[in-house]
Amino acid sequence: MIDFDKLDKTIHERGRLSIMTMLVSRGEWKFQELKDQLKMSDGNLITHLRSLQKAGYVSTEKELKGRKVTKYLLTRSGKKAFKGYLRLLEQIVTQGSS
Amino acid sequence: MIDFDKLDKTIHERGRLSIMTMLVSRGEWKFQELKDQLKMSDGNLITHLRSLQKAGYVSTEKELKGRKVTKYLLTRSGKKAFKGYLRLLEQIVTQGSS
DNA sequence: TTTATAACTTTGTGATACAAAGTTAATTCA
């Protein structure tokens, strides 16, 4: 039996899942890029990013030169948590396809 | 890019995802069996089952003889929707593992 | 006919997704 208690709720929510998937597929994303790709409102996006930061999954880098730009990236812990999440997805896919 | 808009919210929620995964792995489940396996309260379980029924994903069978027992099973449409959902999960897993 | 059980329904609470509008700081342009 799959242990659904282990399903990470922070990652599982659609908005944050899409963010995590982007961050894992490419190292860094600017706030604006995430917003454009994911078509979220500022408020919604920042709130999800804050949840992910609060969970320790995401960190930021500010560009000191030029325009005010914030880049978001996965932490080591974020990568690990996402890997664990993916393992659970795999179990679901496997069980659902058998 | 994965289209997260296509992610079926009815299925994606943890409780209902666990129900759907059970139903696809074995044809029929009694209410009591689901409750025992998933450790949900009556109210929570029935509410999720109702949502799934409302979406047309789940149907019921009542035993006419003996005790009052209700069995739950996937509809054709539920199987199809779940397959679509799994395809999206596969995309996430693939993208996340590359 | 009392008791027990399955399958509900109802109600209340707390969490949260999301949009919209407002704020702040820095940069560019007139």
Add this chain to the structure above:
DNA sequence: TGAATTAACTTTGTATCACAAAGTTATAAA
């Protein structure tokens, strides 16, 4: 220089929803 623009927020309000707990109904066993 200062007005306008832009990025990155914060705040606020709403609507949804997960979940638990307690109450209801119908059936069956004792």
